[in-house]
Amino acid sequence: MTYRCPVCGGLQVGKVGSDQYYCWNCFLEFNYTHGVPNLYELAEDGSLIAIERNSDFV
Numbered sequence: 206m207t208y209r210c211p212v213c214g215g216l217q218v219g220k221v222g223s224d225q226y227y228c229w230n231c232f233l234e235f236n237y238t239h240g241v242p243n244l245y246e247l248a249e250d251g252s253l254i255a256i257e258r259n260s261d262f263v
C-alpha cells in the first residue's frame with residue numbers, strides 16, 4: 206500500500222515504524238488513527254511533537 210503525505214500530498218513517504226511514516230518533503234512524521242492522520246514534528250532532541258491540525262497548516 207502506498208501512502209501519500211497528508212500535508213503535501215507527495216509520495217516521498219518512508220516507513221519509519223510499524224505504523225509510522227515520514228515525509229521527506231515536509232520533514233514530518235505521521236501515523237493514522239482510524240484513518241485520521243496525526244502529524245508530528247521532530248524536535249532537536251529527536252522526540253516527536255504533535256501538531257495541531259486546527260491551525261492554518263491543513
Ligand SMILES: [Zn+2]
Binds near residue numbers: 228
Ligand atoms: Zn509532505
